[in-house]
Amino acid sequence: MNTLRGRTAAVTGAASGLGRAMALAFADEGMHLALADVDEKGLALTKEEIERKGVKASSTRVDVSRASDVDAFAASLKEVHVVCNNAGVSPVGPLWENTTADWQWALGVNLWGVIHGVRAFVPRLVAQGEGHVVNTASVAGLISPPGMGIYNVTKHAVVALSESLYHDLRVQGSPVGVSVLCPAYVPTGISNSERNRPQELANPALSERQMALKQNLKKAVSSGKLTADDVARAVVAAIKENHFYILTHPRIKGAIQARMEDILQERAPRNPLAL
Numbered sequence: 699m700n701t702l703r704g705r706t707a708a709v710t711g712a713a714s715g716l717g718r719a720m721a722l723a724f725a726d727e728g729m730h731l732a733l734a735d736v737d738e739k740g741l742a743l744t745k746e747e748i749e750r751k752g753v754k755a756s757s758t759r760v761d762v763s764r765a766s767d768v769d770a771f772a773a774s775l776k777e778v779h780v781v782c783n784n785a786g787v788s789p790v791g792p793l794w795e796n797t798t799a800d801w802q803w804a805l806g807v808n809l810w811g812v813i814h815g816v817r818a819f820v821p822r823l824v825a826q827g828e829g830h831v832v833n834t835a836s837v838a839g840l841i842s843p844p845g846m847g848i849y850n851v852t853k854h855a856v857v858a859l860s861e862s863l864y865h866d867l868r869v870q871g872s873p874v875g876v877s878v879l880c881p882a883y884v885p886t887g888i889s890n891s892e893r894n895r896p897q898e899l900a901n902p903a904l905s906e907r908q909m910a911l912k913q914n915l916k917k918a919v920s921s922g923k924l925t926a927d928d929v930a931r932a933v934v935a936a937i938k939e940n941h942f943y944i945l946t947h948p949r950i951k952g953a954i955q956a957r958m959e960d961i962l963q964e965r966a967p968r969n970p971l972a973l
């Protein structure tokens with residue numbers, strides 16, 4: 699999409715981190731914003747900051763895991779050209795210690811959130827013959843680091859969903875663009891995503907191993923060299939250039955290549971964190 703100015707972008711997970719940074723970057727391009735999140739306080743802060751940039755912003759409490767919330771959010775917007783399915787959460791493993799609630803929570807936000815966003819918005823973009831969808835996956839959608847199996851499953855699914863969406867749109871001859879965002883560690887609130895976990899999906903306690911994995915994740919996320927603003931700028935560029943894979947951290951490509959080689963050589967997978 700070449701023209702962003704005056705168009706509207708819908709962004710989920712806009713109260714914090716990458717979603718907030720994307721919303722601000724879109725505002726810098728002269729776009730209006732429709733902000734969605736479960737964190738209403740954070741949403742209000744993002745909205746204020748965006749309005750100071752002289753564009754329009756609305757904010758809506760949306761739980762992306764709920765079809766009816768996402769449908770109502772989409773229906774409330776008069777105009778939309780860019781849709782960022784970005785809200786996400788990050789439980790830690792190992793897989794055999796994860797509860798059903800861990801799976802429901804993370805699949806609900808990370809995967810169903812994207813499914814609902816595509817279902818609710820893409821028919822409209824196709825009908826208007828213009829638009830761009832950005833799905834936030836992760837490098838964990840291209841490699842499978844240990845200790846975060848549920849997260850890996852959701853993010854691999856988002857990559858597959860995005861590639862399939864891209865193919866379906868091309869086969870139909872639709873000009874609607876798709877990008878899948880695959881960053882490595884970026885300092886945001888992701889390692890503290892339990893803060894917005896619904897009570898009904900709460901875990902009684904984390905095991906010692908899970909607490910250690912959570913600490914490691916916190917350390918890794920906070921030491922990320924790129925900022926959320928850097929990633930947001932890459933997203934804006936990808937929309938303008940109609941670029942599909944957004945790999946913000948090129949050093950991780952070695953681990954992606956190793957995974958691909960292991961598959962093609964039919965070898966057991968190497969640990970991407972040990973390469």
Ligand SMILES: NC(=O)c1ccc[n+]([C@@H]2O[C@H](COP(=O)([O-])OP(=O)(O)OC[C@H]3O[C@@H](n4cnc5c(N)ncnc54)[C@H](O)[C@@H]3O)[C@@H](O)[C@H]2O)c1
Nearest residue numbers: 711713714715716736761762785786836883884886887888
């Ligand atoms: N930060 C990283 O290192 C990193 C790396 C790769 C991918 N990602 C992905 O980036 C996306 C954004 O995460 P972030 O890093 O900005 O973390 P963040 O915690 O700062 O932001 C995530 C936002 O999602 C919201 N959210 C949680 N559950 C929700 C729900 N049910 N409905 C609507 N909103 C909900 C949270 O309230 C929060 O505002 C996620 O999909 C995450 O998996 C992050």
